[in-house]
Amino acid sequence: MLTGRKFVFLGGDARQLEVIRQVTEMDASATLVGYDNLGESFLDTQLMPMSENVLADADAVVLPVAGMDNDGKVDTRFADEPLHLEPEHFAAMRPGTFVFSGIAGERLQSYCEEHQLRLVKLMELDEVAILNSIPTAEGAIALAMQHTDITIHGANVSVLGFGRCGKTLARILSAMGANVKVSARDPANEARIYEMGFTPISSGELDGLLGQDDIIFNTIPHPVLTASVLATVNKSCVVIDIASKPGGTDFRYAERRGIKAVLAPSLPGLVAPKTAGRIIGNTICRLLALE
Amino acid sequence: MLTGRKFVFLGGDARQLEVIRQVTEMDASATLVGYDNLGESFLDTQLMPMSENVLADADAVVLPVAGMDNDGKVDTRFADEPLHLEPEHFAAMRPGTFVFSGIAGERLQSYCEEHQLRLVKLMELDEVAILNSIPTAEGAIALAMQHTDITIHGANVSVLGFGRCGKTLARILSAMGANVKVSARDPANEARIYEMGFTPISSGELDGLLGQDDIIFNTIPHPVLTASVLATVNKSCVVIDIASKPGGTDFRYAERRGIKAVLAPSLPGLVAPKTAGRIIGNTICRLLALE
Amino acid sequence: MLTGRKFVFLGGDARQLEVIRQVTEMDASATLVGYDNLGESFLDTQLMPMSENVLADADAVVLPVAGMDNDGKVDTRFADEPLHLEPEHFAAMRPGTFVFSGIAGERLQSYCEEHQLRLVKLMELDEVAILNSIPTAEGAIALAMQHTDITIHGANVSVLGFGRCGKTLARILSAMGANVKVSARDPANEARIYEMGFTPISSGELDGLLGQDDIIFNTIPHPVLTASVLATVNKSCVVIDIASKPGGTDFRYAERRGIKAVLAPSLPGLVAPKTAGRIIGNTICRLLALE
Amino acid sequence: MLTGRKFVFLGGDARQLEVIRQVTEMDASATLVGYDNLGESFLDTQLMPMSENVLADADAVVLPVAGMDNDGKVDTRFADEPLHLEPEHFAAMRPGTFVFSGIAGERLQSYCEEHQLRLVKLMELDEVAILNSIPTAEGAIALAMQHTDITIHGANVSVLGFGRCGKTLARILSAMGANVKVSARDPANEARIYEMGFTPISSGELDGLLGQDDIIFNTIPHPVLTASVLATVNKSCVVIDIASKPGGTDFRYAERRGIKAVLAPSLPGLVAPKTAGRIIGNTICRLLALE
Ligand SMILES: NC(=O)c1ccc[n+]([C@@H]2O[C@H](COP(=O)([O-])OP(=O)(O)OC[C@H]3O[C@@H](n4cnc5c(N)ncnc54)[C@H](OP(=O)(O)O)[C@@H]3O)[C@@H](O)[C@H]2O)c1
Ligand SMILES: NC(=O)c1ccc[n+]([C@@H]2O[C@H](COP(=O)([O-])OP(=O)(O)OC[C@H]3O[C@@H](n4cnc5c(N)ncnc54)[C@H](OP(=O)(O)O)[C@@H]3O)[C@@H](O)[C@H]2O)c1
Numbered sequence A, B, C, D: 001m002l003t004g005r006k007f008v009f010l011g012g013d014a015r016q017l018e019v020i021r022q023v024t025e026m027d028a029s030a031t032l033v034g035y036d037n038l039g040e041s042f043l044d045t046q047l048m049p050m051s052e053n054v055l056a057d058a059d060a061v062v063l064p065v066a067g068m069d070n071d072g073k074v075d076t077r078f079a080d081e082p083l084h085l086e087p088e089h090f091a092a093m094r095p096g097t098f099v100f101s102g103i104a105g106e107r108l109q110s111y112c113e114e115h116q117l118r119l120v121k122l123m124e125l126d127e128v129a130i131l132n133s134i135p136t137a138e139g140a141i142a143l144a145m146q147h148t149d150i151t152i153h154g155a156n157v158s159v160l161g162f163g164r165c166g167k168t169l170a171r172i173l174s175a176m177g178a179n180v181k182v183s184a185r186d187p188a189n190e191a192r193i194y195e196m197g198f199t200p201i202s203s204g205e206l207d208g209l210l211g212q213d214d215i216i217f218n219t220i221p222h223p224v225l226t227a228s229v230l231a232t233v234n235k236s237c238v239v240i241d242i243a244s245k246p247g248g249t250d251f252r253y254a255e256r257r258g259i260k261a262v263l264a265p266s267l268p269g270l271v272a273p274k275t276a277g278r279i280i281g282n283t284i285c286r287l288l289a290l291e
């Protein structure tokens, strides 16, 4: 339980509502800043304007997944204006206060260091990345369904990369009945790919290996679907690229060749904000309970 | 091979293009009626206006999945106007000519009987219904993803009915990580449900059994999701009803209770016209090759 | 509950112990005949010698899975001698008494008819056959493991027949990572085989289709693995034939060609007597509760 | 291809035959030492007695999986007597010669270092360990089937450890229809366990978590199934411990409590020597081809 803990939520989107629900159910209290238009109401929460006082009192400050930009701006879906965090807001927090953010830019990092705040970049935690791979994979598959005129069942599919997202994507696609190839760059990953019932291919030499594919899912944040690889791909093939911007696809060349290629960022929040919020909430609760 | 066989296609949608491709690849020839705006071109096919001559020559006439209505109207996506079939068109066909249609109304049936035409109602063939259950299931799942804010993985899901669609839906949902209950009304089906790793529930007494569900998929073409059952369902639950019109859900009551309920007809043609066309094409080819 | 119901168990093996446990947990009482060496003790049960009195009192008489042979002999693992049922024993039972047996020979059937006893041939019930397919499949797979020097994972496997056992076998083998072909003789079954992710082959023309197989499982109680089919099979291939005696394999020819072929009857009782007993017990309880 | 490469095989078991087959098919030549009773014959191989000359000529020397003990003894199934390797044998090999062994004792390691031989401990390679996890898991499951009277399907099963073997075991057991819990000690592994559809439990606090289990598979080479954990386990539960000797189970206490517990070493060679040999052969070929 988190009895007596004080949370401050600064902005956010549908995911935060789930986090607020979770921490208050664990008996914490929550102050919501930037939630003026919020329809719902929660136990043991109050809406407040941004102030140093509110922050001085916090055990944990929760920022949105996108965090704070380098100008101090924090987005919120629940108010008409974004929030702005100034140096004095960080100065007001007690040393040791948790600052939870999905990702963190330079400015946020340096403020937290300066004031000895415990910054947790949630999206970099392995457990969060693995759990987030589930809504990500479902979202990528939903996109693929939308952009093709065939079923996933029976489709020839490649998944590039066998990291946190690649493993989940490959497993679900195969379970749905696709013929799944997965690219990897070391023999241990190839062994696991084989054990899980997929066909291993080498990330290094994709040229010519993807020629029969109906759908390619890229998870590798490096230029792997180069023009020379895309030149060997079927024109009716659809590329769903979920790697972080700018993705791993030569989108210019894909368009020129007439291959549909979609860059698909931020799927968990889009596809399943409640699940995505629960993942964040669980991890925040776990970390605070460890204290 | 279908060398020398003559097909006449009367109207249709994207699915027919796949059928045309298949039969011409099997070396048949095809005459397309109602395809004036067709962009693509196919080997060994010619566009023709509707006429008795064209039909007199046919070994097989292929209507769209929806067939012909009782006024003789046949829809087509590839021309500005629908086609119209008159009694003399049927009279012109040779006895024994195959007439393929997805479903068939009274009028079409009686004309075919009268002129001894071999009418095949494709959607009533078990093999077609089973294969069509795949795009149907994927489409239903895509809809569920769109209408919920959670993932299929980890969701509590019920599938009502364990027929051709129910089996496929349950299998895919479970493979994706949902907790799947399936309703049936005889012990043999319950045994198979258990063997496949789902939880059997009784179709007869749904009251109270669906209270924890996040998503309910109905495949039973009878009023099973009655007001009294829906009254015990969670308000955040989403109902995807794929049973033939009017579905098995009391949509009025669902709306009143604030439960999102979607009637989702004709999924295969929407979601995966190419796959749906292949299914039809394969069966047509198989039946003609048996001759 | 089965409160007040009186069961008489006549002989049996480990499976019956599970049935006795179940019916007594449902509050029935049980009289055990032919259980003199029984180690365990159960609530509300008594050991008795065979007599007309015992039977006159019964609501349900439970025979072993193998039932009674045409000389009236009933086997028992829990006594030194088998039991013998005489005409007067059947005459003593009240009309309408349930007689549960796995299978039933001519004699047992005619006695039951004559005295208006409700004979239930458990193994012929679809629900029992489907549930029994699970221990059967596991036993067949255990045998295959024992007789091969390769893993099931990655093996080329054919399952002949897609009935109650064939479906279960194919599903488990595929889940374990085998490449599974399944034979069927109608297009609807082929469609389901494809939907479930296996490769359909035609039961009619097996010649030459099994040439790459490492293991063949036969479930068809007809001579399908004939000499001419076996002549095209790899010599290192192993055949596990679970079809009822004499199986569907030409064992003489298999031996001559040096192919290991095993006829494997009665797997559930061998492999998983407790599970097999539970299946029987559940069905008996369900049928009595319907009364 | 391995054209021109010279292999020397020193002793071994059925697995080596598969390796010999593979390297000779890749066009290498092989000299077999300790294979006097070998029934089969291979292309491009010769039987030879142990000698320095034979070894001087080798590009790669292949020892059995168990390697050489600290007295220089090397076991062989294909001769009446084991082989003995003396210091001069190592001295005779050219620097840079590959020495393949499953595992390696101190003595073997120091000789290889001294003479600059490239010792490869195959069983320590991640790719080999992952692929070997497949026959290991199948063997463990076969043992569980043999020692229980229930089916894997429907059984409550725990897998302790989520490393190379634990992942494979859990996946297969779940696919077969077991209810699978998996223990782990960090949140990232728990996340993956959840994603794959199993129930995560904490390795640290097993007390009381295993009370409903029918079968426990241990893969952790540490005392985890202690007396205090076993005291909370059902007496009919079966423990299959595959961790390296002495396993992770308090076998003395298990016996005292009447729990069947089996230590099961060396499963791949027992269960599927051909598959196990292929795994070794593939890796040897891959490593030599990299040269
Ligand atoms: N669109 C969304 O909604 C969404 C959601 C989650 C994540 N993402 C993004 O998706 C990407 C994958 O995320 P993740 O969590 O799966 O990351 P991850 O676990 O780090 O996996 C990355 C994969 O890429 C491979 N890889 C990296 N560099 C490579 C290179 N130069 N050549 C070949 N392979 C390379 C890695 O191989 P090794 O294992 O061999 O290193 C690994 O398989 C990231 O860019 C992440 O930001 C997007
Ligand atoms: N939306 C789409 O795109 C789409 C696509 C394909 C099919 N469909 C429609 O979906 C429905 C199901 O198709 P299907 O091919 O799966 O049909 P099906 O194989 O006939 O299955 C129907 C199921 O409903 C059960 N059922 C029927 N009447 C019932 C009743 N009164 N009470 C309880 N259960 C009952 C049947 O149970 P028993 O097995 O016990 O009889 C069976 O499990 C049909 O209406 C079909 O037209 C829609």
Ligand SMILES: NC(=O)c1ccc[n+]([C@@H]2O[C@H](COP(=O)([O-])OP(=O)(O)OC[C@H]3O[C@@H](n4cnc5c(N)ncnc54)[C@H](OP(=O)(O)O)[C@@H]3O)[C@@H](O)[C@H]2O)c1
Pocket (backbone or CB within 6 Å): C129, C132, C133, C136, C161, C162, C163, C164, C165, C166, C184, C185, C186, C203, C219, C220, C221, C222, C241, C242, C243, C244, C264, C265, C266, C267, C268
């Ligand atoms: N060894 C054991 O422990 C054990 C346990 C259970 C059952 N069994 C035996 O295993 C066999 C299968 O049992 P089951 O419950 O799966 O039976 P089932 O449901 O009746 O299935 C039999 C299968 O065989 C096919 N078949 C029958 N005759 C055929 C023929 N002439 N040519 C081609 N296919 C044919 C059927 O095809 P269609 O569907 O097209 O008719 C069906 O797929 C039976 O002999 C049964 O007694 C043995």
Ligand SMILES: NC(=O)c1ccc[n+]([C@@H]2O[C@H](COP(=O)([O-])OP(=O)(O)OC[C@H]3O[C@@H](n4cnc5c(N)ncnc54)[C@H](OP(=O)(O)O)[C@@H]3O)[C@@H](O)[C@H]2O)c1
Pocket (backbone or CB within 6 Å): D129, D132, D133, D136, D161, D162, D163, D164, D165, D166, D184, D185, D186, D203, D219, D220, D221, D222, D241, D242, D243, D244, D264, D265, D266, D267, D268
């Ligand atoms: N019987 C056979 O035929 C056979 C075949 C192959 C392997 N094996 C043996 O099986 C065992 C497992 O092999 P593997 O390849 O799976 O090894 P592995 O990949 O290293 O996995 C070992 C697992 O044990 C966990 N672990 C280690 N120490 C622990 C501790 N003190 N407390 C809790 N968890 C602990 C590890 O957790 P972390 O991931 O958190 O470190 C990991 O999950 C080894 O002993 C191996 O020699 C036997």
